[in-house]
């Protein structure tokens with residue numbers, strides 16, 4: 001029997017969850033399915049069926065993602081899985097087609113974004129690497145350069161119930177100004193900061209450290225050695241509305257007694273590196289984080305602001321979403337873009353994945369040209385285009401969805 005695909009209903013949910021857990025090689029846990037149910041709009045989740053059996057899943061979380069200029073609707077893709085035993089027969093491709101073509105046909109979110117479990121999966125569907133995450137390690141006590149202002153407000157550690165309303169208010173204020181941050185629902189907060197023992201991987205419960213305009217949420221990995229305490233501060237998220245609060249929260253965490261090291265999966269240009277008197281104390285390893293897929297080029301590119309004026313004709317290739325494959329005149333005036341189909345001679349040839357990569361302002365088109373993802377047809381055109389796309393800071397998504 002052939003494979004079929006459809007959106008899901010309430011009665012499909014337990015199977016959807018079970019297929020997903022099995023796809024990630026995990027054991028099912030009784031309460032996870034119920035806990036995670038509020039995350040999903042099931043009419044935005046797909047299942048692939050072999051006869052009656054659900055063998056593949058994928059879902060869209062409708063959220064706002066901050067792009068240069070502010071928050072805009074994004075299709076946050078999650079829960080992609082195919083049952084072991086049913087792989088490499090095109091199930092993922094069917095799911096990707098249903099999602100991306102569905103967004104186009106119904107005029108929903110103009111772009112999609114995801115974290116990939118493996119780096120080689122999504123390029124073929126037109127996703128590009130739009131942001132990177134840094135696994136940062138800082139030793140306890142690492143000094144800041146002279147003159148760093150950390151204010152004199154004391155950092156307060158609050159119990160979770162007291163901290164959460166303050167944390168949420170600060171996040172909601174700051175996230176719309178931080179490229180790569182997503183809007184969060186109650187369900188996404190609960191998922192992001194889930195704190196049952198099975199979520200903690202042997203670490204402590206979350207601690208909540210607050211200042212009036214910022215917070216840090218962290219756990220501790222307890223470690224005592226023959227040479228003394230080497231506990232690790234495992235920072236989940238540090239959000240601050242201003243630079244002084246930002247420095248003050250880092251200072252607080254770096255000065256905690258009994259600690260060996262602070263570890264944080266942070267943005268690739270976290271300013272803490274430049275706060276340090278000795279920046280070499282920071283050990284950093286980068287990898288890709290958010291992938292972006294431009295679904296409708298003309299709807300997506302006008303949703304963000306740009307750094308400089310430009311006027312170029314793009315020759316766009318897009319095998320998976322053929323409506324984008326055309327020549328487009330892309331013009332920016334005073335930060336705002338217009339996009340229209342043309343028959344003019346192109347200045348730059350590129351795949352749709354390059355526009356996804358550049359969309360958040362974190363991946364330079366000049367770099368993609370050097371890596372042979374972008375071809376310059378008119379001298380100077382890539383440089384001008386690249387400059388317009390670059391953001392004021394590197395995008396960072398503090399949340400895996």
Ligand SMILES: CC(C)(COP(=O)(O)OP(=O)(O)OC[C@H]1O[C@@H](n2cnc3c(N)ncnc32)[C@H](O)[C@@H]1OP(=O)(O)O)[C@@H](O)C(=O)NCCC(=O)NCCS
Pocket residue numbers: 023024079080081082083086087088089090091092093094115116117118120121124
């Ligand atoms: C990743 C996964 C969803 C792929 O599903 P699938 O149904 O086997 O994929 P398809 O058969 O549609 O494959 C489409 C193409 O992608 C390739 N591909 C699929 N999974 C891949 C992987 N993990 N690494 C590299 N290439 C992969 C296939 O080889 C195929 O290439 P082709 O078009 O050149 O033949 C599935 O392997 C899975 O569930 N993995 C575990 C859970 C997971 O990682 N989910 C993704 C979460 S972000």
